[in-house]
Amino acid sequence: MPDGIISLYDLPVGRSGVVSSIHADGLTRRRMMDLGLVPGTMVHALRHSPAGDPKAFKIRGAVIAFRREEAEKVLVEMREERD
């Protein structure tokens, strides 16, 4: 089965994905790229807050939280295996 492309927000906790595209623009886009979130970057979903928003992700060795509206603008290709 090919890996599906989903939004970062939908990446289940414990799973990893590789960023395929970023659909945010302006300062949000700039900020994401400054944090190392560029196409090809491996992202691991760590946990969510009780309400499911924000969610925390491990990106290049740092834990970063995104609100739903931000995480939905990042598309990732989910990796099959758990790590």
Add this chain to the structure above:
Amino acid sequence: MGLTYRSSGFGTNRTDFFRGSSTKADFVVALAGNPNTGKSTVFNALTGLKQHTGNWPGKTVLRAEGRYIYRGMVFKLVDLPGTYSLLAGSVEEQVAKDFLCFGKPDATVVVVDATCLERNLNLALQVLEITPRVVICVNLVDEARRKKIHLDIKSLAEELGVPAVATAARDGHGLDRLVSAVADVASGRIRTSPCVVRYSGAIEEAVLKIEPRIRELVGSEFSSRWLALRLLDGDRAVISAVNRWLAREEKAGRVTGGEILA
């Protein structure tokens, strides 16, 4: 991060061309880095001051200044707020960017976190675009060792084209080599050859077109390549800062021609 002018007040960044207090210093050294890499710890270790250190973002919104003496020369150290970037436009980034560009420090120390080097190098490369006089301070090497991270400082320095020094500022480890590298870079004893990030063809072409005109305007005072890139980026804050700088130069009686078209 993400502090805005509204949350910090309009007065915080009024003094962007301000090079510092009245007391004399032979060299001005800026201290830049990501948040929480130990910039303030380095600052305190060098100056002997007790500026507040703490583990939360936005602690150093304004610049802190201190002084130290090395080889009989007075170095003024300016602790800039921690930022991941110089481009996204929060107050901290404005302060850091304006000082690096318009404050024209004689040397800039970029403090990077040895445990998270990859992400920290983004800022290091951005600083290298503004000024070639940079020393990379790879801090927290003690923590990196604990996490079994191996660091090749020599290769890092070669790749970036500027001196790099490993430090554990909390224990004072490596600071002697840091001040010596800073003195060499600030006094011009070491000539750095910083690595330049090349962008895609269209961007480089556009830079090639506008850079000579920018150089005519600002001379060799600032990195014309960096200003060209910011203009292409549509960075209004930089455009207005340059306009203010040019206005100030005119007031001071210097001849400047043309105007910046954005």
